[in-house]
Amino acid sequence: MPRILVLVPEDVDLAGEIEAARSAADPGTEIVTRNVPLASVPPVSAQDWALADLAMMAAGQTAMEEGFDALVVADFGDYGVSALRSLLAIPVVGAGKTAMLHALTLAGSFTVLATSRDIERARRLVHDNALHRQCAGLHEVGNAEAVAAHSANAEAVVLAGGAADLVKGSAHVPLSRPVPVAVKMAESFVGLGLTHSRQGYPEPEKRKADLIRAISDA
Known part of the structure; x- marks a missing residue:
């Protein structure tokens, strides 16, 4: 059964949404949440959004190595979704x-x-x-x-x-x-054997995992 990593922004209380997602998920689906601190909260400006992209990218970039079958960004802003799709071959679903x-x-x-x-x-x-x-x-x-x-x-x-x-x-x-909708969508992609297009989200020529992590932690 699929293991789904859910990235949750620390500045929003999404406990009810996570509970609803767990209730809606198929029996056997493992949902693992990871709280992600954003550098600037609330994220209301273009600078805040760029920093939120980095934070989500740093938190999710090793999802495949950790054995997850899909990743969900639970923030409605879809921060880091495009970048994570370029880094990962598993489905990456943004809630927004x-x-x-x-x-x-x-x-x-x-x-x-x-x-x-x-x-x-x-x-x-x-x-x-x-x-x-x-x-x-x-x-x-x-x-x-x-x-x-x-x-x-x-x-x-x-x-x-x-x-x-x-x-x-x-x-x-x-x-x-x-959040429940995004988790169910990720679950369905795994079941159907689908993921995002490499034409739309090409892999980077060089991965900069340490740099991404260092900038996010700064």
């Missing part, structure tokens, strides 16, 4: 993009509800993945708009980061919880 695409398998559009930590990064992910037409809006949890998002602004709701603990479910609107 995966949750948004999952929502579109259940509905024609989605709204993202996020905490202040993740709202700007969520906006960037929507833009970078060309999902602006399907995204009905991005709302910070606590605003009046967020309350109406379940029924008025979209057909499905993506709960970014710690938003899952702050938003009540709706019987009429599917709620996409990024």
Whole structure:
């Protein structure tokens, strides 16, 4: 059965999401969490995002050597996902993009509800993945708009980061919880024998594992 490494940012309480992922996983799937300290929190600027990329890359770059079959970045920001895909041959799944695409398998559009930590990064992910037409809006949890998002602004709701603990479910609107969805996606890739494309994510000519670790630890 698959062993899945889940990288968890230390500045967000994702205990409920990890528990939900364990409950959703197939019997026998081993889920190992690894807390990742970010150099600058909350990660709200481009510099913070670059440092978060490094932190996730340093934490996950030896996943294959450690015997894992897949890796999940549990941070909604998908930090380090592209770099880790270049370093690893096993499936690397980011919670953010995966949750948004999952929502579109259940509905024609989605709204993202996020905490202040993740709202700007969520906006960037929507833009970078060309999902602006399907995204009905991005709302910070606590605003009046967020309350109406379940029924008025979209057909499905993506709960970014710690938003899952702050938003009540709706019987009429599917709620996409990024960490459980990402773990199940990783599990399915392992079962299907699939991983990311080497055309899209080529291996580096020279690996710099020690340098990545040193910069991340600085």
